[in-house]
Ligand SMILES: NC(=O)C1=CN([C@@H]2O[C@H](COP(=O)(O)OP(=O)(O)OC[C@H]3O[C@@H](n4cnc5c(N)ncnc54)[C@H](OP(=O)(O)O)[C@@H]3O)[C@@H](O)[C@H]2O)C=CC1
């Protein structure tokens with residue numbers, strides 16, 4: 001098996017890492033999947049990444065049908081609406097890798113196209129948008145981790161993806177513990193993205209404030225209790241997955257980036273998912289419930305719900 005065509009669905013901060021890495025590869029076709037105004041914009045402007053503009057092909061889902069590898073890098077809120085496109089792209093042999101955060105994008109995609117197409121994966125990159133396009137630091141980026149959910153782990157498709165990434169700038173590794181790796185990344189996101197998003201400060205806050213560390217630890221204890229109840233042993237990845245990419249203390253992870261940009265976040269796939277699982281398993285989740293509601297309220301604040309300027313009617317504290 002050899003991967004000769006790659007389609008990226010979601011040419012944003014994470015999709016840019018794949019586009020950047022594969023653009024110089026001469027023996028593949030690389031396209032981004034887009035329609036309508038988004039497709040026109042991508043055709044006209046290309047993808048601006050680390051100060052350079054790349055021009056991957058722009059394919060409709062029909063044009064991308066039966067691509068060898070589809071990489072999905074959408075925000076959680078866009079996934080449901082893109083399932084029809086994902087179905088149109090998926091051919092008999094298409095392998096799908098979701099680089100989305102959270103623990104359920106694979107399951108959602110698999111329900112639509114069949115789990116056999118999905119090669120579980122995650123990405124560790126700190127990528128963000130600036131005025132001149134997307135930026136990340138290639139040398140310190142840990143990159144893409146992927147693997148079969150069960151043996152044989154050195155499958156044809158794992159070897160094909162390794163061969164695809166081998167002579168590119170993309171950092172990657174395959175693993176026999178992909179489920180545990182995904183949960184470790186989930187833990188990193190829940191414990192590091194969320195408290196800093198409420199505080200509105202860089203990740204140095206966990207090093208510099210015992211209070212921020214205490215909140216992060218509280219979220220972690222709840223997540224570990226859920227993982228344990230589900231039989232996920234995150235210690236299996238301790239030697240390989242201890243920490244994320246090196247970042248400065250000012251780093252703002254994706255949840256805070258979303259709030260900074262006035263957008264809705266992916267809190268439903270972080271604390272939202274944990275609160276739901278906690279209820280199913282009978283595990284109390286006070287830190288995650290509080291965090292869930294606070295971030296939802298910050299989204300409401302961004303939407304202008306608490307803009308009381310010029311509203312004179314009185315309200316009472318109870
Ligand atoms: N940012 C980061 O450093 C990291 C993010 N992640 C995770 O990766 C995922 C993607 O995040 P990120 O890259 O930051 O998000 P972005 O918002 O930067 O990128 C999402 C992209 O998807 C595009 N898009 C939305 N709907 C469609 C559609 N129907 N068809 C085609 N394209 C579509 C958007 O286009 P448009 O802009 O035109 O709307 C946008 O370019 C998230 O789950 C995130 O948590 C994981 C690791 C690190």
Ligand SMILES: CC(C)(CO)C(=O)C(=O)O
Pocket residue numbers: 101123124125126127188189192193244245252253254255
């Ligand atoms: C924590 C980080 C940067 C790791 O890749 C990430 O996933 C995010 O910003 O959401």
